[in-house]
Amino acid sequence: MKEQKNTTQQVLIAGFGGQGVLFLGKLIAHAGVLLGKNVTWLPSYGPEMRGGTANCAVILSDEPIGSPIVSEPDVLIAMNLPSLTAYQPRVCAGGEIIYDASLVHESPAREDVTVRALPATRLATEAGMDGLSNMILLGAFLSDCLHLTQEQLRQALEHTVPAHKAHLIEANLHAIAIGKHELALAGQNATVRTERPRRAG
Amino acid sequence: MSKTNKPHSMTETHTHYCPGCTHGIIHRLVGDAIDALGIEERTIGVAPVGCSVLAYNYFNLDMTVAAHGRAPAVATGLKRANPESIVFAYQGDGDLASIGMAEAVHAAARNENITIIFVNNAVYGMTGGQMAPTSLPGQLTQTSPNGRDVDLCGLPVKVCEMLSQLDGPAYIARVAANSPKNVIAAKRAIEKAFRNQVEGKGFSLVEVLSSCPTNWGKSPKDALKWMDSTMIPYYPLGVYKDTSRREIDS
């Protein structure tokens, strides 16, 4: 509902199962808690544990949250083309779309939203951090949409990363930094950067 | 009511069983075993749905009645909630081998430390003599009026043979309550099934072949004879599994 938009941020994250969609959402949710906001996190659930589609809805608000369902997101983080295609029409005017330009080779059609295209998968691979493209996209989200201190970010990660993977926190922080840096390189203005499909060979 | 020489763990109440029914004898053997082991004060019984649904009237023990076939699950809950207690389920053939097969098999597979007394009289007694999973081929019942047709309804379930194939259970034995000699063997087996639980050995089931003159359409005497001539050959007596024996052997 529009009335709540001032104090409420609705985020939709979507991609393939296994890309860390739910984890990315959890991290944003934990960050919201650290900022003293009310938070809901709602995953899609079903038989598609790996490889299918996955999405999750996160709401951060200064008000009590009613429905945890996000139908008109302020921010869409799309990690593959089907997700961008499916959800971009729903993004609020004036909202933001962040997507992985390594996997999505079509620019969003919307002109009334900020678009951030990061070649997240390629950047992750180049940095030797396969599988952390979600954190690179998070870097963009944190730059534009949710401001956390480095200490808060570390705390949010500590809350989200399971104990047996605690050694990966530094890598996550590094990936987030890459995302922020990439966005800074692109300048302060909203940009649309699409990559041309690379031909094999 | 005159004072009888009943076991301490049993009440003086007269049972409601038909003349010639061997439930009474089997109750008595259970009571004897509980007395012999001195476990009356911590023993809890689970009655089934079937002729022995009122078993709680005859034992001087804390008891409950399970839904049809669910006695092994109820016994599991009781035992897990209070491992110090001694828990037994008393079940008939319809209860254990038909509607409650899953509960019996899985309690055995878990080697749940409980004791099951499985009374097999090859017929549904309480409801008036319908075909049971253990009714013999050709056996006349209310729902197999021309005799159990194995082409139509398959062959009987041999519970001891089946359960003894599982790695889980500690003790599986079949006995009969039709002769003094067999009753003495039954007494030994039932006591062992309780002792196993006291010693923490695990799941013990004793199948007791039992008579049902009323629903078999036989006199009590002929019923006992039929057990010898027809039932026992189909359901051979003996110990089908005994993990403690294996311990002794090795």
Add this chain to the structure above:
Amino acid sequence: MQETILMKGNEALAEAAILAGCRHYFGYPITPQTEIGAYLSKRMPEVGGVFLQAESEIAAIHMVYGASCAGKRAMTSSSSPGISLKSEGLSYLAGSDLPALVVNVQRAGPGLGGIQPSQSDYMQATRGGGHGDFRNIVLAPASVQEMASLTQRGFDLADEYRMTAMILSDGTIGQMMEQVTLETPVPKLVEKPWALTGTGGKREKNIVTSLYLSPKELEEKNLTRFARYKLVEERETDYEAFCMEDAEICLIAYGISARVSRNAVSAARAKGIRAGMIRPITLWPFPSAALKQAAKTVKHFLSVEMSMGQMMTDIELAVRCTRPVTLVSHVGGVIPTPEEVLLAIERAAEEAAV
């Protein structure tokens, strides 16, 4: 421990059960409540409790029956198809006057249905859900916080009234994460002199049974039980009133539907429509008195539910059909949107103005 943490509804419920002193869980996997079993399989051994994955939902509830016979706080959890299987056990628990906590994280039916959230087990839950005359106390959490707090209340109520308390949740509330403060309550532990603990040679034997072959005796048992149910209705009915002071349009909704309705009521208020909501926290007993009272000033009721008017029946009974009641529903796993609920409010407001 008063820390506010982020937790899934299913996990908050599981941890709250442990904090409420439950040490016996028996269950069988089914989506969307599997986190409850998975969580307790780790936690129960840590607190010296019992987690046992049963061979079926039927076996699980009869294991609960056994543990409850022994006087222990015991629970099981499942989702709609599994609750149908447990209906036998629900009836036996009621007939034997045994306390138990049963959780239904509802999914869409009938049959295998789907795995998305639903509220279509309303009748099954509030009317007992098995054969015979009986009731369960049905608690309907609308947040992760309530998944925890109502679980703890459920154990206390079950013990106090010797009956089943059912948590009637749904896939959304079970799967979502939200802030929760886990309280360590002082469980209202009641004496259970009826429990099967062995006579210890110190008392007469106890018998727990639902079998009464004498009609007179069985009638007496039923009447005594219903006298107890009456007490539950008088003392334990609970609901939340939202924007009801001057409400002309009143939404009735529970669980996830109440969350959606809350947005719609706020939006309607912003448009100057006097909308409000009564959110039942107990579905049985249903807050009929509150609705009857509201009917004095409310012009139109909306039953917002993810079922085909199952709850609407209770609303109509409560207001004795003195006011129109409109069904706003989706089924099959579809969740109503705040926008369409708002639309229904606007329509009702127009009708009321005519």
